[in-house]
Amino acid sequence: MTRISDDTIEEIRSGTDIVDLISEYVQLSKRGKNWFGLCPFHEENSPSFSVSEDKQLFHCFGCGASGNAITFMMDMENRSFIDSILKLGSRIGMELEASTNDAQTTKTSSNQQMLKAYTLAANFYSHLLLNTIEGEKALEYLENRGFTRDQIEQYEIGWSPVQSDALSSLLTRQGFDLKEMETAGLCFQKEDGSGYFDRFRGRIMFPIQDDNGMTIAFSGRRLEDSSSDAKYINSPETPIFEKSKVLFNFHRARLNVRKSGKVILFEGFMDTIAADRGGIGNTVAVMGTALSSHHIVKLKRMAKKVVICCDGDSAGWGAAKRFADSLIDSGMDVLVATLPDRMDPDDFIAQQGVDAFTEKILDQPLSYISFVAAYYRRDKNLSIDHDIKQYVHEVFNELAHRCSPIEKDLLIQQLHSETNASKESLGQEFTKSIARKAKQTRDVDPVEESRSVSLTSATANRTETDRAEQLLLAHLLMDADLFEEKRAELQDLFVRDDVIKIFFKLAAFYEQYDLPNYQRFAEMLEDRQLKKIVMEAILTERSQEHTGQEVEDCIRHLKRNQLKRLIEQKQHESKEAEKKNDLLKAMELATEVIQLVRSLKVL
DSSP, X not given: OOXXXXXXXXXXXXXXXXXXXXXXXXXXXXXXXXXXEOOTTSOOSSOOEEEETTTTEEEETTTOXXXXXXXXXXXXXXXXXXXXXXXXXXXXXXXXXXXXXXXXXXXXXXXXXXXXXXXXXXXXXXXXXXXXXXXXXXXXXXXXXXXXXXXXXXXXXXXXXSSTTHHHHHHHHTTOOHHHHHHTTSEEEOTTSXXXXXXXXXXXXXXXXXXXXXXXXXXXXXXXXXXXXXXXXXXXXXXXXXXXXXXXTHHHHHHHHHXXXXXXXXXXXXXXXXXXXXXXXXXXXXXXXXXXXXXXXXXHHHOSEEEXXXXXXXXXXXXXXXXXXXHHHTTOEXXXXXXXXXXXXXXXXXXXXXXXXIIIIITSOEEHHHHHHHHHHTTOOTTSHHHHHHHHHHHHHHHGGGOOHHHHHHHHHHHHHHHOXXXXXHHHHHHHHHHHHHHHHTTTHHHHHHHHHHHXXXXXXXXXXXXXXXXXXXXXXXXXXXXXXXXXXXXXXXXSHHHHHHHHHHHHHHXXXXXXXXXXXXXXXXXXXXXXXXXXXHTSOOOSSOHHHHHHHHHHHHHHHHHHHHHHHHXXXXXXXXXXXXXXXXXXXXXXXXXXXXXXXXX
16 A cells, blocks of 8 residues: 655645635635535535635535545545545646555556556557558548547547457457456457457547546447448446536536636537637537536536537427526526527538637527527417417416516517517416416425425524534644643533544544644544534634633533533432432432532532
8 A cells, every 4th residue: 555654745735725626626706715616526506615715625514525635636536545645746746656556456446447448449549540551541531521630639539440359359468357348338248258349340439538538438430421330339338437427528628618607518529529629618518418417517517607509400409408498497597509400510610610600609699588489489480370379388388487577578579579469468478377387386396495494494403512512623623732731621521422523533633643733634534424523613713812712611611511411410310219209319319409500600
């Protein structure tokens, strides 16, 4: 196992600005002293994820996730502690090497083996495309489509040979288990069990990468026109590739999206490549036609505004509608850029150029409301009364509950111009639509309201004793001398079991480390609930000028609380003694209660 010195760990931790680090994954905005954004560890619509620049910590008030730069890297990318240290060290220019044992441990991981196999495959396919006679025809095709050699290398495009077992043989020679490679989606076992053959043969290969730029899948395009073979075949879902969690080009677009505050969403990865080649660097694409909750969370972390740009055919309009509805419901600002009939972004850019695509398509998007109206108007003849009635009904049913007063007036004006229906009748129909929608959602709202009340109550139910324990714990985490001074006095005062556990773990920590280091202490806690309590304590506002008085006030409160609990216990025991006719015991306990009450009054 790799051993990295505490001094090196501290140097990496202190050299990493947590706001800069987390900003690479989460869109943060400053509010007071701290930065806030949508939590990357659970789905939410209102930011509850806080990053303290002063304390170099993060904490989510929704799910309780908390920690520092190192634990963020561990949780965000599912890395080990050592692996996170290595990556953060590299990020600030400190190159550290893992030991042989650690590298061997990593190698045995099935997912790591799959990632290594995909990296090998991507390099193999790229070499065949760029450096062999077999790849010349595919290379010529790409060059005719406007790809330069630099762009081919940038997107790691390759060529899978026609030979049925070219990659399988290479994987075998490199020591990979082909059964595992079948699970990874790179090959198939022959029906007679005599060997394996490649999944991709005779295709232009486009790697699909994860959020960190690691190849996790492929999409293979046929070179020749064929009625029997699919134009594209994609890797199946595997332990390292889930379509619902992957946005194509995310790792390249992330920084550009944050700079522009806007992300452009396509439904095809070739559209993204075409736009990116032309200098539009803030584009991503889904791997299919479904936009999942995982996709939405990623998009919301990057930007507040999304421009949807799907194909111009009926299927593309349908996809754009589904995307727009989901994103609007998630609270994002949504615009929809529409294309001429039957065209897709890749074709448009190829025919008219990226400048025309920007000026005519991306710079002239429809608002969500205008897009929905256009969506329902496509198949209507607005010279026919039935179509007018249906059109108005569909638009209002979709939009009435989503319109602001201004948007309502604009929508009614638009429909009045399109249909010649009076504004008064349109206004009445709008009101009816709102009433219908309210009736449909009546059974849903109480559930959400109950959930909100429950969360509010949970926060409000924190007692004075809870707050005293948290504040006192905050001081103890910051001051090892204070802990040692008050250790004997506090040992029996804490009430909550979790806080008691933290107290004793902190005692052990200070025995090993003389100086306070709440960052290191938090890293050492494996129990998530304990870590949450520690993070909440660290983020608690403490008095800097009257620390001693604040500590004594907390201790006094806990002592009073202890006495109150003891009084209740003695009173209960006294009543039980009376029930058993043990009057002598009852009298003794009553006397103890009186003495405890006197002690409480003078405390």
